[in-house]
Amino acid sequence: MSDLLAQRKDFKKRVATQPVLAQRRANTPSTAMSSRVLPKQSATLSQIERAHEEASVLTRVHQIITFLKQSQRPCTADEIRLHISEFRDDGPEFQHLTNNAKVIYTAATNTFAYRPEFDIRTAEELVEYLRKLPDHGGLEVKKLTDSYLDTSSVIAELQKKQRILVVSDKTKRPRFIFYNDMPLETAIDDDMKTSWLQLQVPDEPELSREMEKAGLKRMQAEAREEKEQQGVKKTKKSSRITKITNTHLVGIDLTKDYVPESK
Structure with a gap:
């Protein structure tokens, strides 16, 4: 009996002295997926939000430029805010407008004005511009579409008074206009x-x-050209090759004189 107790104590000592190994646990699919997918999804959502905000800003900038074009005069920031409430002096729309080629910004008065390609406002200004063009060159009518000018009525009036010359397209719409230099018109008997x-x-x-x-x-x-046509025309030598298809002439050279054999 004492031997059994001694063996039991000895077994417990050996077990107690054995090293303890930590059990490895695999991540559950939900934990692994959440650690990888959630940051990517959040980044995508952030990019979409930024793109949407940028598009909204550009839309408001376009609306402001349209308002300035219709106003045909410099407008203050307060006047712009009456139409676009989101417009602020420290906002992104302000930065876009101050750097836009179609906008004239005056820092001293903090005003904005539309900049057309041709700052022409009256019929007299149009005639004077055409008169000063080098060699009396013409002006393409479509370039006047964003100017402060009622293009169709002004051109029709000036053409009727013979102050400009008009070149129209197939649909009879004015395409190019030129200054009409009246002194060059000489009366003919x-x-x-x-x-x-x-x-x-x-x-x-x-x-x-x-x-x-x-x-x-x-x-x-x-x-x-007429002399060349009257010259003697040289005939070209025919290079066409004639194929012999008659079976009774096979083996006979027709390029040589053929003399039939005497009977």
Whole structure:
């Protein structure tokens, strides 16, 4: 009995001296997924919110520029706020407007004004601008669409008064306008007009003879072209290859004189 008790005590001592190993536990799917997916989802939501806010800012900037264009004068920040309540001096819309090429910002008065491509407001200003163009060049009408000008009515009025020249498209809408230099228009006598209309242009062969009688010469290029056409045309040697399909001529060279054999 004493031996059994001694063995039992010895077994407990050996068990107590054995090292204790920690049990490894795998993360549950919900814990693992939440640690990876949630930060990514939150980042995506943040990007969407920023993009939505930026789009809202740009929409308000466009509305402010439209308001300035319709006002046709410098407007204060308080006047803009009456139409766009979100507009603030320290807001993003303010920064966009001060850096926009279509807006004139005056810091001294804290005002904003629309900047058209051509600051033309009256018919006289349009005529004066066309007159000062180099070599009296023209102006494309569509470039005046954002100016402070009723383009269609002003152009029609100036064309009627013969102060400008208009080039229209197929739909008869003005496309280009030019300054009409009136001093260059010379009055023509009615007798001269009648004589001009009575002139008849002869046929081409007769025209050539009439010009020679009058001592006039045709253009060199035209004369050279006619001379080339009158030259002797060289015939091209035919390079077509004739195929022999007759079976009774197979084996006979037709390029040589053929003499039949004597019987």
